Amino acid sequence: MLTIQELEAGYDESMVIRDINMHVDDNQVICVMGRNGVGKTTLLKTVIGILHPEHGSIQFNQTDMTTLKPSQRAKMGIGYIPQGREIFPKLTVHDNLLLGLEAGDQKTIDEKVYAYFPILKDFTKRNGGDLSGGQQQQLAIARALVSQPSFLLLDEPTEGIQPNIVQEIQDVILDIKQSSDTSMILVEQNLDFVKNVADYVYVMDHGSIVYESAVDDIEDETIYRYLSV
Numbered sequence: 399m400l401t402i403q404e405l406e407a408g409y410d411e412s413m414v415i416r417d418i419n420m421h422v423d424d425n426q427v428i429c430v431m432g433r434n435g436v437g438k439t440t441l442l443k444t445v446i447g448i449l450h451p452e453h454g455s456i457q458f459n460q461t462d463m464t465t466l467k468p469s470q471r472a473k474m475g476i477g478y479i480p481q482g483r484e485i486f487p488k489l490t491v492h493d494n495l496l497l498g499l500e501a502g503d504q505k506t507i508d509e510k511v512y513a514y515f516p517i518l519k520d521f522t523k524r525n526g527g528d529l530s531g532g533q534q535q536q537l538a539i540a541r542a543l544v545s546q547p548s549f550l551l552l553d554e555p556t557e558g559i560q561p562n563i564v565q566e567i568q569d570v571i572l573d574i575k576q577s578s579d580t581s582m583i584l585v586e587q588n589l590d591f592v593k594n595v596a597d598y599v600y601v602m603d604h605g606s607i608v609y610e611s612a613v614d615d616i617e618d619e620t621i622y623r624y625l626s627v
């Protein structure tokens with residue numbers, strides 16, 4: 399479904415990610431782990447097209463999308479949930495969700511999104527900025543889901559979120575995986591969460607992949623070594 403080859407990208411003159419090779423199959427959940435600042439967000443930004451790579455390619459369903467604009471990638475079915483949510487604080491929950499529709503061809507908000515996150519139905523007229531951090535994360539995920547993406551990129555969806563909402567997010571990810579062909583790349587630091595949702599794990603350090611493993615064969619000590627400061 400998605401193949402990344404020899405990817406290098408960064409900001410101005412400085413390269414942040416180097417020689418990234420990664421493959422995601424249909425219906426697979428991939429987790430990318432690693433300390434703060436190793437380049438995980440930079441990798442996601444390059445996959446959605448906010449950043450242009452200096453080298454390498456990104457292939458999505460037989461199409462080379464390395465030079466496509468973010469809006470073209472969104473139309474192809476790529477959804478992005480950024481770190482820090484980036485919801486619109488002065489717009490209502492409903493209007494935030496309507497903006498999510500712009501990414502794809504859907505015209506209305508799928509009720510399934512409210513079934514996943516019932517609190518959004520209760521707060522539909524409330525401003526996004528008045529929601530709690532966990533509720534804003536749910537809104538950010540829902541906003542990406544309304545366009546029914548076939549490929550989801552999630553940047554640290556559990557960061558700073560209370561355990562019951564982490565559980566809800568986990569249930570939603572597992573339900574999407576079971577009920578559709580959707581694939582995901584998830585940047586995540588929480589190893590328990592990763593083990594519950596992922597099929598395959600990549601660990602990054604200093605902009606490169608330093609360890610990869612099927613989740614069932616994962617070596618906890620190796621992961622903790624790369625996560626510890």
Ligand SMILES: Nc1ncnc2c1ncn2[C@@H]1O[C@H](COP(=O)(O)OP(=O)(O)OP(=O)(O)O)[C@@H](O)[C@H]1O
Nearest residue numbers: 409410414432433434435436437438439440441481
């Ligand atoms: N807009 C930017 N301009 C210049 N450098 C940047 C920019 N954004 C990030 N960087 C640098 O790129 C490097 C990788 O950052 P990135 O956000 O990709 O890391 P990360 O692994 O996602 O970390 P975190 O978990 O803290 O988000 C860091 O050294 C960071 O300072």
